[in-house]
Every structure is written in structure tokens, then in C-alpha cells.
Amino acid sequence: MRASAATLAALALVAAGCGHSSASKQRTILIAVDAPFSRSPYIGNTIANGGRLASDQLTLRGITTGGATYRVRILQLDNALSPSRAVANVRRALREHATAILTDGTGVDAAWRLADKQHVPVCIAYQGGSKLVNPENRPNVFRIAPTDHGLAFRLAEYLVPKRLKIALLTDDSDYGQAGRDALDDAFRTVPKAVAARITLPASASDLAPQVLEARRSGATALLVWARPAVLGKTIAATRSAGWHVPVYSTPAAEDPVVRQQLADHPSWVDGLTFASGRMTAELGPAPWSTFEASYETAFGATSVGVKSHGRRVIAPPDYAMYSYDFVNLLAAAVQSASGTDPAKVLSALNQVTTRGANGDERGFNERNHEGVVDDDVYFARFRDMVFRPVGDDPLSSTLPEISQVR
Amino acid sequence: MSLAVQVVFTGLSAGGVYGLIAIGHSLIYRLTGIVHFALGDLIGLGAFVTLLVAAGTQPLTQESVSGGRMALAIVAGVLACVLIGAAGYFAVVQPYIGRSAIGWVAATLALGFAIRAVLDAAFSRPAYVFPDPIPFRRVGNDGLVKILGAQIHVRSFAVIGIAILVAAVASWVLQRTWFGRSLRAIADDPDGAAIVGISVERTRALAFGLAGGVAALAVVVAAPGTPFETGSGALLGLKGLVAAVLVRFGGLWAAFAAGLALGVVEAALGTGLLGHLPGLASYRELIPLLVAIVLLAVRPLQLREAVD
């Protein structure tokens, strides 16, 4: 009796051991999201939510490759907009054997090399500075987000034929300074189109003096590359001075703060035109709508805080789409590399393509690490607190309107 | 010409707020010998309590909040400043006053950073918008008047007016009322004042609270002009401190005037009014700070000898 009990026990142990060593091994694809969760939660949460939506869907489906099943896990690390924290976060991600690092862009200049030593890919999902991505020198740095270069050149392309005298207004933040460089590049060949270049002090409470300067320079249009709060102040200063000059801007215009600031003057927001990465694809709006619906189910709609014709206005999750797409790309790369071996995943990342959330094909190759091409930039104009693609740009005129009221 | 007028009015409007905060700093220093390093963060707290009562942590816009609720929110914000200012006195200043300067320095700093951290945790958006408590847009052209070619916000006049009013009231209270006299007595001779029957601790705490409330009032009036961040309070507190230092913590009116001057100089440096030197605008906040430090050093106090 005792002998058989012992044998049974031994058999049970062996069976358990066999169970672990069978083909149903559970492994993890760890993606570290290094973003400013404490200082800019809006950006941090957008990137993380997009990543989480993708990771949840992938884990549900399960990724089976190379004899193992993988689930996808997101690790959130706060960098508080500090490059040294970003470096510490990357070190931690590498210690925990992350397969990839998703970041807003803070500290990439310093941290990419650490990741490169272990061949771990780093993907920027927000900042657009041109020096950040360089496939030759930084083989492990990728970006899925509109670039400053793309935005600036498209803006120049759009505005110059209108024969406007443009005043370039940039703020003194890093975002504004990077924009200033990109705009200088873009308008280099058409110096006559630029009426003035003015720096907006971000901490000033009233930008009337700077707007007055722009007016006196003879400008017939304003191109504002600044953080959302400063953009709002500029528009307020312009319109309250009675100057109804057309104002153009960057994706910062989509930020809810702009509309909140101008909530008691909805007419001031009308006509504000901005450049951004397009949300829908050539295939049509259906894939985007599906993505938007699942995002809202998971995380709720982001309320802007204003009303349009009595209905609540929401902000569509366009930047979340970028991190979502990267996670899917990474999963495809792991699939193609039959595992999470970093060097193999990195080289696979340069080859695979996936269908993005909005239906576009997303992919990188050895010479191009930008996931959003410059041509994908479109223009939208505000009316009644919601924005629609403009009609006087070839790409934008083909895009449908996306509902922003609930 | 119109640019100069614009700069001056923009500067005065910002300077009015700095001036009131400078008054707060100066008052507290002259009455207790304390420099309140957390005054700026306290003001930020008041502003965000107002926001909380008015709209929760959701986005706030003019049409979404009724006038009555806004008024209640403002009262709540100022009250919060007064109460936490007074409580702050008991918590961080009183254990160390008169004994260890380093003690209250560290403690007030800790209070400031703690307030900032709580605000950061509770309010996650990068900037918040305050509606006008007073319907300025009904005046003039949508809240603006034209003076000498420059468009001036009516709100600026209100800020300067309220600042002057508050300075005058504070000055009158210090000179004429019993409360003011007891405050000055405590400043001169705490032990003597205690003997005479003045409750030193409570009066000081009240002074702390009121100084905070005074500055909070100014910010609540001025905040609607611009998006407010969780760090704005600390920066305003710093500028108020700079203004107070520039007049060596002098009288109320001196501190107020210094704040106005600081606002105008900052605005002027930010526009290129004082010349188009490349990058001068970046230095607009640094130069006043540097001047304040130099001023602090260049006219040093003689080390006072022991009483003999």
C-alpha cells in the first residue's frame, strides 16, 4: 500500500513536471511604457492606453510561435519629463528583460544606447524632433507619430500657394524651439512668405504685445507652433484685439485646453486650422471607428469639456492609435522571429508589416524608421468646437468627417 | 507707442499679482521674522480648491458653472488658504520659531512641496482654465478697452484696483486697529506682548492665515486671464519674494510698487521693447532674480553685535 502511494505521488510529480515542459509554456512579451505619467498624465495615459488595448487583445488571442504561447504585458514607468529618469527607467526595463520600450521621446538621446547594447527596440510615440530618429546611427530607435519635419513641410506646402505673409510664432518651450527649427527648415526656400518670427514667452499671462508685433509686421496669417495653453492665449489675444487673421497650428490645437480656454468665445475657435496625422485611411473610416469604439469601451471617451450644439464634445484617441499599432507590429515581429530573442526581434521589426488601427499598412525597414510618413499629414479646421478636414488640400479633401459629439 | 502702452499695461496687470504676494511676504517677515517659503504653493492650493468646488477635476468652462456656485467656490478657495495658512503656522513654524532658523526653513519648504505634490496628484491635466468671477466681458468691447492704440483687458484694471484696495486696507489695519497694533507689538517684543495679555501664538497664526488669504484673493481675480498649472503658484510666490527682496522686505506700499515694477520689466524684456538682442527674452525671468541676489549681497547688514 505504502509503496503504491509513493509511486502514485512520484508519478503525480512527474506528470506535473511534464505538464510544465509541454508545449503549452506561457511566456511574456514585456513592453515597458516610459512616459510622463506624473507630469503630463494626458500624454502618458494616451500612450499607455493604446498599448494596453492592443496588449489585451493580443493576449486574448494568444500569440503562438516557436513552441510557446505568449501573452503581452505592459509595464508603466514614469519619467516625469526628466531625461535622467528615462535612463533609469530604461535600465530597469532592460533588467526585467523587456522586449521593447515605448516612450514619449523624453531622454531618448541618452537612453537609446543602453537599449542598443542589448538590441532592444525603442519606439517613440509622441515627440517629433528630427534628431531623435536616425536608422544608420541608432538602429534600434523607431517612431510611430507625426514628425516635426513632416508637419512643417506640409504646412509650408499648404500655406505658401495661398500667397500669405505668415508670422511664425513659436513659444520658448522645447516643443516650440524644435518647431522653430523645423519651420526654419521648411520655409528656407521661401523667405518672402515669412513676415516675422516671434518668440512667445510661455509664462506670460498676456500675449497682446507679441500679437501686436506680428500685426505690425504686416502678417496676413499666423502660424503658431506652441504648447496648447500658449496657443489658446495667442488666439485670445488676437481675436480680442479685433484682428481676425487666420491662425494655423500643429496637433497642439486638438488639445482640449485650447477649446476650454476659449469656451465663452466659440466664434474665436472657428477657423482655427491645424495639421495632424490623419486618423482614417484610404480604405475608409470603418477600421478607425472600430478602434475608437473599443478604446471608448475600455477607457471611456475623453471629454473636452465644451458643447457643440448642446451635445458633449469628445477628443478622438488619435495618438493612442500609434502606440496600439506599435504593439501589434512588435507582436508580428516576435511571431516572425519565433521568439523574443532581442537581436532577432529587432531585425524582424525591420521587415514585418501589419494593418494599423485605421487600416493603413504600418511597417519599418532598414533605411526608414518612421512609421508615419510625411504625406500622412492632413489639415482640419474647427467649426462649432469640432474639427473637420479642410477642402482645399488634396489629401484632406478625401478624408471623411469623424464624429466628435456624444 | 502703442506697443509700449501695451507692455506697460500687461506688465502692470501681472505686476499687481506679484505686488500682492510681495505684500504677503513682507507682512509675514516684518511681523514674525519668518520668510514663508510655502506662500506661493498655498496660493496655488487656494486656486485649485476654488476649481474643485466649482467643477470637480473635470474641465471647467464659463458656461458650465453658475455664478452662485462660482462665488461659493471663490469663498471656499480663499477660506482654504486662510485656514491652511494658519494651520501651517502651528505645524511648521511655531515649533522652530526663535530657536532654529534652519528648522522652520526646512519645514515651510516641506509644506510647500507637499502641497505641490498633492495638487499634482489630484489635478492631472497640464493646465486648467478659470472663468471670470466678475462678468468683465460686459464692459467695453467684449472685456477690452482701447487706450492709446493698445487693447487693455478690463480685468487688468480690476486686478490693480483690488491690489491697491487690499494694500490700503492692510496698511490701515496695521496702523489703526487693535489687531494691527498687537501684531506690531508682537513683532517688536514677543515677551512684552505676552505679558500685556496678547495671545502671541494665535495672533501670529491669524496673521499668517490672513496674509495667505490676501494673496489668494488676488490670484483668484487674476487667474481667469490665463491657464493655471499646478506649478503656477510656486512661480508666483517666487516672483513675489523677489519683489519683496528688492525692497529689502520694506513697507507694504514699497513691496507693492516693487511687484508692479517687476511685472513691467518682465513684460518689457519679453517683447523686445528694450532692444532686439537675440535671446534676451529668455533672460526675462533670470535678470530680476540675479538683481535681487546681487542687491541682497551688495548692501549687507552689519553683523549685529551681542547686546552689551
Add this chain to the structure above:
Amino acid sequence: MSTPAAAAVRTGVALRETLASARESWTDTATAGGAVAVAAALAPFVLGGLIATDTLASGAYLALAATGLGLCVGLAGVPSLAQGAFVGTGAFAAAHVLRHTQLPAELCALIGAIAAAGLGTAAGFAVRSLDAVRVAVGTWLLSWLLALALGALPWLSGGAQGLVVPTRRLFGFSPTPLVHYELAVILTGLCALALVALRRGPFGLDLAAAARHRGAAAALGVPMERLRVGAFAASAFVGGLAGGFAVQLDIVADPTAYGPLLSFELLVAVLVGGAAAALGPSAGVVVLGLIALAARALGGLAGVSGSRFQPMLEALLLLAVLTTGGNAFVPAAIASARRLRPERRRQSRPAGAPARRRRELLRADELSKRFGTVTAVDGVSLELMPRTITALVGPNGSGKTTVLRLLAGAQPPDHGRITLGSHELTAASAAERVQIGLVRTLQTRAYFGELTVLQHALVGTNRTRRHGGAVRALVSTPLYRAENRLAEAQTFAALETVGLAADADRPASELTGAGRQRLMIAAALATNPSVFLLDEPSAGAAPEDLERLTAILRRLKADGLAVLLVEHNLSLVRAVADETLELELGRVVRRETNGRL
């Protein structure tokens, strides 16, 4: 013997002496310190699983910067809020040098430290004579200035991405976090040792005196302004060194990391750990780390995604610690350890003949001083001769104390001239006058906190030392130690004159008021003066104290000093004075010799 061999022999003898004295002064505290150092060095291997090595290394550099701040706050008693700015200066200076030159990494960090020391010297000079509150405000503004400058000037800070720092081998080692950690521990240990050495030397005594009673220290000629500048420069150097190395660990010079928050954290570390102890700041940094861990745990318990609430929890915990007055864990620990094993007492009294200064004549001609509309002193002339006691008497408000203060250099006269022998004193500062041989005592029972009687008196000897500088104290050269012995001998002689030699090791706070008055006389005597000014030494004294005072004054006279006595007590004046001057309304109305009026 040929010269090189002689030099070698002398060096060998000196080394043996050093080792012997080191063994002699080895205390239990030193053993404890050594144990802590070993534990710290082994920490990464023990804690490696729990806390990442790069976090430990960052913390160790923080401890180094905090120990540097301990020099200012602990030793000099100055509330400096600019240490974060000094660390940042070192970091960015080192980063710029690393990027633009091929200099070795250690040298770049050193250059960073020197740049920070430059800024520290400027800051110290700016606040050299300000009171504590203004120092706090001034250094706080400096901290903000650097933070705002880094934010506003991209050429300085490299923009929001910061300045990326190339990695280079550190002292021949590959710059891994572990190497950085050990380097930081070694540097912190050296800095702590330096703190201990300085505290015991003249530099430390002077600073302690100045921190506890400025007036009395000034009267003894302590050069407070120079000391403050020195303290700032030294703490900035250490902070800059920490920054210069830490930036290489971080790989990037981060413009957001060196602002007022860092200055605040360093100050808190020094306070919580105890500013008085050498390893206190490091203990404070450990406490900060524990608070961070506690915040993370609390956040985990509450189920919130830590990162958003962690700063808030940390700040609140910090506030709680400070408001409950919890400052000084290390001193408390040291005090409890002391109760178990008392400090070893010194074995013998050093012998030595202190040199005497030449006795000279002090002459004051037509001194006048007005305060606003009040004329305090009006054309007073007097002569103080060696081996004479001159008394100044008169009713309150007659100007006697003002005359004394004019002679001592506490205030400049409006008119008149003061000479001591051939030295022109009229424009000399109080510190300079002490060096030339004129010293005063104060009217109040000023004393320097918990210093011992011997240490009090030693403060006086520092003025006459030539080899007592901070650097020599650090390295403990033979000349320094020889002078130490001489200074102690001089001090004991002074203590004997006032009758306090038996109480040499007692804390001054245990003395009576009259005892402290005698202590100040001893300290003044230890400056080896030729002219001695006393301001109402008998105030509040009991009859037996008066007897002792009389004896002391007679001994001073016998020693050849020229003594000026400002007094109310006419019986004392009658007993000792050789010449008496009566003042009224600022003028000399009567002059008597041999104490008879």
C-alpha cells in the same frame, strides 16, 4: 648624512609619529565608522536583488553631496539652500567638458567641482555677513536662478533632452553602476573624515564659536566672513564633485534635476540625519530612501498605480517627519552609544612655553562718535601703558561702553586716531586688532554652546597660529601638530590665570555665570594680547567672584598687559586701578591716578 637620506629619515620619523598618534586617538567612534564604511561597500552585493545598483549609486552620490552640505549647515551653521545649484553646476560643467574634450573622466568631474567651487565662493562672498534668514533667502533665489536658467537657455542645458555625456573609463575601470557606487562610497567616507578632522581643528572651533555666538566670536577676532566664504566654497566643491561624477552615471545632464527640490532634499537629509555628525547626512539620505520605499509600499497597498501618487506620499511623509521635530537620528544614536563607553580622556597636560607678545602703548587721540543727534563720545583722549590698569567710570549714558567699542573696532570713530605702538589701528577691523594684540571681552555672559572649557579658550589661540589652516588640519602635518601642542599649552596657561584649569574638559554650559565670564577672559587671554579691554566684568557677580576677579586683574597687570576696565563697581576700581578716568556726557571730566577719586 647627505640631504636626501636625512630627509628620508625625518619623513620616516614623522610617519611613525603620525601612526602612533593615530593609534592613540583611535576611539570607538572610529571603529563604528569603519564598520559602517565596510557595510556600505558591501551593500550592493547584499541588497542587489532588492534595490537596483544604479539606484544605490545615485543615492550614494546624493550622500556625498549631502555630506558636503553638512560642512555648511553643520560646521558653519549656515542654512544653505543652494547645494542643488552647486551639484548642477558641477554636473553641467563636467558634461560640457566631457563632450568637447578628450580629458579623462575623473578630471572632468574635478573641473566640474572647481566650477561649482567658484560659484560657491561667489555665493559665500555675497552672503558673507548676512543673518540666517537672508542667507536662506539668498541661496533659495540662487537655486531657482540656476533651475530657471537651465530651463530657459538651451545652449547651456541642451534643451529638454539634456546633454548626453559620453562614457569614459573611470580610474581605469569600466563605468558600471557598481564602480560608481564604490567610488561614491569612498568619496563620501573621505569627506566625512575631512569633516571630523576639520571639526577638531582651529577651523572647526572657529566655525562652532561663530555659529553659536557671533558677537563673542567677533570679539575674539574670528574672521567670520572669510570662514563663511570658505565653508561655502568647500561644500560647493564637494557638491560639484558629486554632480560631476553622478552625471556620468546618469549618462545625461538633466536640466530638470538640479532645482530647488534637490536643494531641499539635501537640506532635509542633513537635518534628519543630524547636522553635527560626520555620517549624519549619509544617514539622512538613507532615511529619504526608506521614505521612498514606504511611499511605494503604501501606494501598492492602496492599489493605485504608484507613479502618480508616489511623489505626494513622499512629500507628506517628509512633512510629517519634519513637523514632529524628528531631526537628529545619528546624534541620538551616538549619544546613546556614548553612555555605554565614555570617551577616553586625555592623558597628560602638554608642556611648552608660549611666546609672549611685545608690550606696547595704546594711544587714542580725540575720539568722537555721534549716533544721529546724540553725541556719545566727544574728544576723548587716553593712553594705556603696559603694566597698568586704567579704569573708565561714569554714569549710564556717559559713553564708556562706546569708548571701549571704538577702541576694540566694533564701530568706526567719526574723528580721532588710535595707535598701538607703531601700528595704526583707526581703520583696522576687530579681527585685525586682535591679531595685532588688542582684545576685548563682552559684557554679556556669552559662551559657545556645548563646547568644553578648553575648546572655548582654544578659539582664542587660533588667531596666532601660522600653520593652522584647513588643509594642514586635514592632512595633519607635523607643524600642525606641533602648533596644536603649543596652542594647548598657551590655553592651559590662560585657564590657570583665571582658575579654570581643573575644569578644562567640562562643557561650558555647566559653569556659573561668573565662571563663564572668567572663561571669556581666558579665551581673550589666549589670543596673546598686549592690550586687554574688559567691559563691566563684575556685573552680577557675587562677593567671592569679585575677589577672584580682582586677583585675575592683578595677574594680568603683573604679566605686563595694558588693561582698560569699564566699570560700575567702584570698590573693584579702587582695589585694582592705577589710573581712573571719569566720563560724563562723552567727555573726560576727571583723571586720577592710583585709584583715588
